[in-house]
Amino acid sequence: MIKYFKQFTPTKAFRNFRVLALVAILSSSAGQLWAQKGKDLHTLNLKSPADLHAFFKYTGQDVPLISGHRGGMTKGYPENCIATFENTLRHTPAFFEIDPRLTKDSVIVLMHDATLDRTTTGKGKVSDYTWAELQKLKLKDSEGNITEHRIPTLDEVIKWSKGKTIINLDKKDVPLFMTAKKLKEHQADTYVMLTVHNAQQAKYYYNQNKNRMFSAFVRTKQEFEDFEKSGVPWSQIMAYVGPTNKPENKELYDLLHARGVKCMISAAPTYDKLPDPAERRKAYRETFQAGADVLESDLPIEAAAAIQDLIPKKSPQLKYFQKPGGSQAKR
Template identity: 60%
Template sequence: MKSRLLLPILSILLAFTHPTHLHAQPLHRLPIKTVQDLHAYFKWSDKKQPIISGHRGGMVNGFAENSLASFENTLKYTPAFFETDPRLTKDSVIVLLHDATLERMTNGTGKLSDYTWEDLKKLRLKDIQGNLTQQRIPTLEEAIEWARGKTVLNLDRKDVPPSMTAAIIRKHKATAFVMLTVHSPEQAVYYYRDNKDLMFSAFIKNKQELEAYEKAGIPASSMIAYIGPTIKPENKELYQLLNGKRIMCMISAASSYDKLPDEPERLKAYQAIIEDGASILESDYPIDVARALNLPKAAATSSTKQN
């Protein structure tokens, strides 16, 4: 009887003396607590180090994209904010998944919108190699509460009605750490009229598109500019124009340089993006970006080789 009573106590003691508990890596948190902090963080200055955006959280063996585990793993190695993909379930719960269908990233089949949240909770996510993990699809509400005090979420535009997106940000008092990707001035105006403190990741690929946002009344202080996926000569004019208004410029390597099969070549591409003038680099491999740029607090560990 006495030995049976000792077993649970021994298990608790072992849990708190296990090496993974004693040597847990602290998270790199962004210095953002208020709306003013958010806008200051994304205000361009030639004195600032580059900012990293983890595309869908980051893609690492053992971690599924758009999962809370992936977000948290990235923050163990480098400060970053995260682009993520809200979608709507059959019963109007907002969850995070890039694809409209389930096959690529889960052990389910068919359209996500045909499933209720209770159905989706039973599914498991796959990692970058297609291996099944114990991670599940998170709700946007779960992600918002996880991100509070840690990082910023950049919500891409999928199938969630803008009114629902605005409402969930308001409900969770998350304006200081949730920003929105907008593809046009009209999209930005819808949200800006409701909440003038919001921050936008705006598609701005030329002077005319910037002028359209300005004409619509979206302040430069409320935007970063996504200017495309590649280095090209036209970027120089954009950097000068946008930086002159204190707008940071983001290049996303997710559809371009992240696809390079040779790791040294890929790391050189990340360096070239920043040398060309971009101040924000979005990537499927944010940990590798931090290594390539030799940023402070970035661990010398390749994200693509972790297990």
């Protein structure tokens, strides 16, 4: 007992107290700074899985939605990076399609490619590196410039997204059971949705949790019929119909809209590649005018600016949009 008290002399105890006090002050300051930073963002006010389902319900008076493909492709900001998501949200409300992949030690990180070469300072396969090894790398922006940012984990992104936006998990190399487990760990059904490439994948997730929301590949009449027979409610599906505006889309739009399903076009491989900004603007607008409800884009800030006058003055879904500072969008 005497030995114990010798280890904790008043001087040492005081030093320990000062350290703990400093940590508390810094933690409080960081929390206040984070809260203040959050006020600069456009956010989505979703309180329950039912809100998430209602947000994606087609009503005929809907706000055209923008999805940031991998977060966006802005100079200085890497894809699949929290800083990029925040940069987009400083300009416009949006949700984000992101790409989970597994490391050598089974940590789920964000990375579109199976290899590191294009988007980081590393080389080789993501799956050949441990999480600790990946932390030594830096991310590159879309022009190949090295940034200060590092590869985030899916855990970090899910925690960040709560109360701010919706993240849409694409299907890469993470097994379905691991993705389902991760969503259960975070109880993330209010703000995380899942990309499914077929009705079987949707059925797997739905059987485990009836609250799941899906971004489903419904590009053909056959894929539509597969989902129709799957038992997965249409009220929990947003339909990806393809990368282009074409006459054949109208049949799918009509079928899906009749079931309350919003339809998404991805401009990432098509209209985002147009060299002329005026041509891109025209294509973004035509996407919605042709019947789509959601546009996925590498250029979400630009796409959102192009469609501002297409936003209805009244919509049951405007209540979910919060402007920077916390004010609600007008209805």
